[in-house]
């Protein structure tokens with residue numbers, strides 16, 4: 416099976432072309448391929464698929480084999496893949512995901528995709544839709560205790576669940592332990608992605624992420640969008656800010672006129688190859 420490994424802000428996935436390959440058991444494949452010692456090594460796999468309602472479809476599986484509704488960094492890489500490999504000539508691409516249709520706008524330079532802006536849609540704040548076991552219209556800066564510490568949490572869905580914790584400094588914190596403890600806490604019936612955010616200025620935020628199903632990754636596009644929304648709701652940032660992640664920067668804007676969040680960033684090919692059929 417042919418595969419392509421790509422990364423967006425260091426969030427690396429293996430992309431499989433569903434137009435050419437029969438991909439049975441993608442969850443099992445995701446676990447095997449993602450293994451950094453016995454496989455190719457990645458944060459998960461992404462299937463690029465035909466779609467009846469859109470130009471293309473995308474499905475994404477975490478490194479543990481679980482399927483996520485949406486992946487921001489992968490959506491930009493899919494844009495680069497389909498354009499540069501001649502699957503489309505369009506620079507505005509409708510992408511079907513489990514979290515609805517996302518619109519990609521490609522910026523092209525010398526026939527290459529230089530960056531992609533994704534209309535990520537509206538953030539979801541209602542606890543039962545995220546889901547988070549809380550009452551009320553939203554969860555913004557509410558206390559949540561883990562071990563003997565109390566954190567203020569803000570919950571946002573960008574098609575997939577996110578909990579955002581603002582910290583003055585996360586450089587000497589054990590985010591792995593904290594991330595693991597929060598990811599499948601009973602408060603989150605479908606588990607959650609966890610973002611730790613340090614506000615640098617109203618236009619600049621530092622973020623680290625513990626992803627549901629993949630652990631710490633270098634970046635998370637939906638997480639960056641959710642963090643910006645959380646920062647605005649808590650009065651920490653403007654509606655347009657740069658999110659600095661371990662693997663690079665993303666520009667996020669939560670527009671007032673349509674309530675949609677727009678994410679702009681790069682997408683890069685790492686390498687491609689062939690995966691042997693096993694069994």
Ligand SMILES: N[C@H](CCC[C@H](N)C(=O)O)C(=O)O
Nearest residue numbers: 483486487488575635636637
């Ligand atoms: N890294 C991805 C999100 C993966 C989300 C996944 N870990 C889940 O929701 O289970 C992004 O760029 O948006």
